[in-house]
Amino acid sequence: MENTNPQPQNKFGNWLKTSITARMLMVGFLIIILLIPLSFIESLIRERSFRQQDVVNEINEKWGNNVLVYGPILKLPYKTFIETNIFNEKTKTYLKETKTEINYAYIFPEILKSDVKVNSKKLTRGNFESAVFTTNMDFSGFYIPTDLNSKDIKKEDIIWDKATVIIQTSNLKGIKSEMHLKLNDETYAFQTNYDENSKNNNTYLDALETDFINPDAISKNANANFSISIAFNGSKQIELIPIGKTTTMHMTSNWADPSFMGNYLPNDETKTITKDGFKADWKVLHINRAFSQQHLNKIPNLSEFAFGTKFMVMVDEFQQSERSAKYGFLVIGLTFLIFFLIQTLSKIDIHPFQYLMIGIALTMFYTLLVSISEHSNFLKAYLIAGISVVVLITLYSKSILKTYKFPLFIGFSLMALYTFIYVIIQLENYALLVGSIGLFIILATVMFVSRKIDWNNG
Structure with missing residues (x-):
C-alpha cells in the first residue's frame, strides 16, 4: 500500500x-x-x-645604546661655615662653634662647540634589523674666569686645587677609546670614579671625572680653553644638552632618513638631506633655555633640553x-x-x-x-x-x-x-x-x- x-x-x-x-x-x-x-x-x-x-633592544644592548652627552661641567669645591651654640654644663654658658663643610659648585662653559661625525649601518638578526652607528664627537670651548659672588661664595673660600671636570653620558659601555681633556696646555684623563654624592637626578646617566686640574687654569683672570674627543658605538639616537652659554653642533652622517628631535631643530638654511646622508647645524643661545650657568650642591636634571637626531629604521x-x-x-x-x-x-x-x-x-x-x-x-x-x-x-x-x-x-x-x-x-x-x-x-x-x-x- x-x-x-x-x-x-x-x-x-x-x-x-x-x-x-x-x-x-x-x-x-x-x-x-x-x-x-x-x-x-x-x-x-x-x-x-x-x-x-x-631583538632590536638586544642588538642595541650589545652594540651600544643611545648617546646623550651632558658636559663638560667644571666641578668646583668650596667651603661653607656653620656656627652652632653648644651649652657648657660646667660654666653654664653657651659657646660658639664653627663647623666647616665642603660643598660643590657646577660651572657650565661660556662656549660649547661640537663636531659630530656619524657612520650608520643596519645590523640584522634573523628577520629583524636595527640601525646602529659609530660616532666621533669633538668638543671645544672655554670657561670664563670663575666668580661665585652672585652665589654669596667668596673667592678665598673656593678650593681651587681640588677642581675637576665632569662629563655625563647615557652610553658609558659604548665608549671606544680613552678620553682626555685638554685644558689650556695640559691634558687630563677621565676616570669613572667621581663622588656619588654629587650625582644628579639623571640616574640613568653615568659620569666620568678628571683628576684635579691645575688651579692656575681657572683661578686667574683668563679664559680656560678646553677640547675633548669621544668615540661611541651607539644606536637609536644622539643627543646633546646645550650647557654652553652659546652651544653649537655640526653633525654629518651617511644616514639618509634622519629624524631631528628635542627642544631645538637644526637651521633650515644649512640643513641638507640626500640619499647619501645629511648635514645639520644647531645653535642654541642662553636666552633660548631656562637655566643658568652656575649651580650649587648638585648637577641639575636638564634632559628635557636635549636635542639631536634619531637614527631609526623608518619602515616598520x-x-x-x-x-x-x-x-x-x-x-x-x-x-x-x-x-x-x-x-x-x-x-x-x-x-x-x-x-x-x-x-x-x-x-x-x-x-x-x-x-x-x-x-x-x-x-x-x-x-x-x-x-x-x-x-x-x-x-x-x-x-x-x-x-x-x-x-x-x-x-x-x-x-x-x-x-x-x-x-x-x-x-x-x-x-x-x-x-x-x-x-x-x-x-x-x-x-x-x-x-x-x-x-x-x-
Missing part, C-alpha cells in the same frame, strides 16, 4: 533560501564569527612586533601590518555585501558554508602578509598576499556562480579594495580624508546597485 501522506516541508530551510532578511542575518552572523580569527591575527601581529623590539613592517588588519572588518563586510547583492539580484543560491570559506580566505590574507613581510619588504608581501587571496576567491566564485561575469567583477572589486587600503596605510596626514571619500564612494555605489531590490519581499 502506497504512503499517500505528504512529506513535511522544511519551512525554515525555505525561509533561509527565499527571505532577504534571513540572508542578511546569516551574513551578519558570519561576519561577527570571523571577527574572532581577526582578533587572533591582530594579537599575532602585536606579538611579532614585540619580538622585533626585543609590523606597524603597517597592524594598520592593515584594522581594516579586516571592512574587507570582509564589503566582500560579503558584494556576494549578497549578486545572490539577491541573480537569484543564485550561496550556501552559508561557502560564505564561511570566502571569509576564512580573506582572513588568511593577513597571516600571509605578516609572515612574508618578515622576509621581504611590505609592498612585496602585500602584493603576494593580495594577489593570492584575490585569485583564490575569484576561482572559488566561478564554481559557485557558474559564470565568468560575476567572478571577474568580484576579483576586480577585491583588487580595488586592497589597493584602496594600501593607499590609506601609506598616507599619514591625508589618511582620514582619503578614507572618508573612499567610503562615501563605496556607499553611493551600493545604494545605486541596490535601488531596484524589493526589500519588502521577505
Whole structure:
C-alpha cells in the first residue's frame, strides 16, 4: 500500500533560501564569527612586533645604546661655615662653634662647540634589523674666569686645587677609546670614579671625572680653553644638552632618513638631506633655555633640553601590518555585501558554508602578509598576499556562480579594495580624508546597485 501522506516541508530551510532578511542575518552572523580569527591575527601581529623590539633592544644592548652627552661641567669645591651654640654644663654658658663643610659648585662653559661625525649601518638578526652607528664627537670651548659672588661664595673660600671636570653620558659601555681633556696646555684623563654624592637626578646617566686640574687654569683672570674627543658605538639616537652659554653642533652622517628631535631643530638654511646622508647645524643661545650657568650642591636634571637626531629604521613592517588588519572588518563586510547583492539580484543560491570559506580566505590574507613581510619588504608581501587571496576567491566564485561575469567583477572589486587600503596605510596626514571619500564612494555605489531590490519581499 502506497504512503499517500505528504512529506513535511522544511519551512525554515525555505525561509533561509527565499527571505532577504534571513540572508542578511546569516551574513551578519558570519561576519561577527570571523571577527574572532581577526582578533587572533591582530594579537599575532602585536606579538611579532614585540619580538622585533626585543631583538632590536638586544642588538642595541650589545652594540651600544643611545648617546646623550651632558658636559663638560667644571666641578668646583668650596667651603661653607656653620656656627652652632653648644651649652657648657660646667660654666653654664653657651659657646660658639664653627663647623666647616665642603660643598660643590657646577660651572657650565661660556662656549660649547661640537663636531659630530656619524657612520650608520643596519645590523640584522634573523628577520629583524636595527640601525646602529659609530660616532666621533669633538668638543671645544672655554670657561670664563670663575666668580661665585652672585652665589654669596667668596673667592678665598673656593678650593681651587681640588677642581675637576665632569662629563655625563647615557652610553658609558659604548665608549671606544680613552678620553682626555685638554685644558689650556695640559691634558687630563677621565676616570669613572667621581663622588656619588654629587650625582644628579639623571640616574640613568653615568659620569666620568678628571683628576684635579691645575688651579692656575681657572683661578686667574683668563679664559680656560678646553677640547675633548669621544668615540661611541651607539644606536637609536644622539643627543646633546646645550650647557654652553652659546652651544653649537655640526653633525654629518651617511644616514639618509634622519629624524631631528628635542627642544631645538637644526637651521633650515644649512640643513641638507640626500640619499647619501645629511648635514645639520644647531645653535642654541642662553636666552633660548631656562637655566643658568652656575649651580650649587648638585648637577641639575636638564634632559628635557636635549636635542639631536634619531637614527631609526623608518619602515616598520609590523606597524603597517597592524594598520592593515584594522581594516579586516571592512574587507570582509564589503566582500560579503558584494556576494549578497549578486545572490539577491541573480537569484543564485550561496550556501552559508561557502560564505564561511570566502571569509576564512580573506582572513588568511593577513597571516600571509605578516609572515612574508618578515622576509621581504611590505609592498612585496602585500602584493603576494593580495594577489593570492584575490585569485583564490575569484576561482572559488566561478564554481559557485557558474559564470565568468560575476567572478571577474568580484576579483576586480577585491583588487580595488586592497589597493584602496594600501593607499590609506601609506598616507599619514591625508589618511582620514582619503578614507572618508573612499567610503562615501563605496556607499553611493551600493545604494545605486541596490535601488531596484524589493526589500519588502521577505
